[in-house]
Amino acid sequence: MPKNKVAIVGAAETSEIGVVETMSQVQLHCNAALRAMNEAGLTAKDIDGIASAEEVPWTIAAALGITPTWVDGTDVGGCAYIHHLRHAVAAIEAGHAKTILITHGESGRSKIGTTGMDMKYTDNHRQFELPYGATMPPTMFTLPVRRYMYETGLTKEHLAWVHVRQREWAAKNPRAMLRDPVTIEDVLNSTMIADPITKLMCCLVTDAGGAIILTSAERAKDMPQKPVYFMGGGETALLNNISQMPDFTFAEVFSVSSKKAFQEAGITLDDIDHLMIYDAFSHLPIYGLEALGFVGRGEAGDFIAEGNTAPGGRLPLNTNGGGLCYTHPGRYGMFILQECIRQLRGTAPAQVDNVEISVAQGVGGMFFAAATAVLTNVA
Secondary structure, three states, X not given: OOOOOEEEEEEEEOOOOEOOOOOOHHHHHHHHHHHHHHHHOOOHHHOOEEEEOOOOHHHHHHHXXXXXXXXEXXXXXXXXXXHHXXXXXXXXXXXXXXXXXXXXXXXOOOOOOOOOOOOOOOHHXXXXXXXXXXXXXXXXXXXXXXHHHHHHOOOHHXXXXXXXHHHHHHOOXXXXXXXXXXXXXXXXXXXXXXXXXXXXXXXXXXXXXXXEEEEEHHHHOOOOOOOXXXXXXXXXXOOOOHXXXXXXXXXXXXXXXXXXHHHHHOOOHHHOOEEEEOOOEOHHHHHHHHHHOOOOOOOHHXXXXXXXXXXXXXXXXXXXXXXXXXXXXXXXXXXXHHHHHHHHHOOOOOOOOOOOEEEEEEEEOOOOEEEXXXXXXXO
């Protein structure tokens, strides 16, 4: 199938995000799915493929009354939905399905209809990390940062700038959980969580969901929404434990998935108008900018502090406010896709001018897996 011949025709988040005490986790999946189907002019009978993570696909299919002939339950953490997107494109190209629904929903804050936090500890983690206090994401994901700071000269102020810049984007987004202006001092003086990471350098904990519907570009012509086309993607899963990163100062998973995606899409960095990098903690955009090749080693902190990723900057980044300020129910990859789609449709609250190519870079676990998607509004 020629390039750009699979399109996103439906994309929606749940009617509420943040603190949602009226919906269970499965209901969040279904709420987002029904909203996506409604905007695409479709019903459950039109869907023949389904993908989800956290909640297994058969649970969501049964709840929605869908009888799928293609199913994907790939679960590699927060970037799973970007993996699903790439897999769905391949399935449509191969003729395995005509219309595929990808759903997400997490009651990460209210814990309604969930079993609570399940870290699924590996044997290696239990033996070699857990005894030393590396128990949860804040005490695991932040481990590489100290080494990065030592080797590159990154400062706590640089980490704080990531939040400040994303708060500037969030101020333009009525659905963002944190919108009020914030200073470097506010970020640095917020509660210390795991040195050097303070509370405002950590992602939010919210309730939210999202859904995406894909079909062929030919069928998309007859649907109500402006199509967003899949240009290319990449994915990988390289790591089992954070302590076993070959290089604490470089996100190899980002590099591997993005190189594959850019090659598949036939683009260079200069072609990218808009970028979303999964930001569970404030160091992720720093690692992402360097691993994707936008800046050299040790340069991302200054790049962000100087305003290059802020509103009006030359590389609009995390324009919904990111996981730090917009929403983050636990697995955030669905929401970076949603913002890419809004920017390409021209419907984002903080709309960037003349966006034709948008890139979503996701992470799974603590630099364990990654996926990249290149999207466009040009057929």
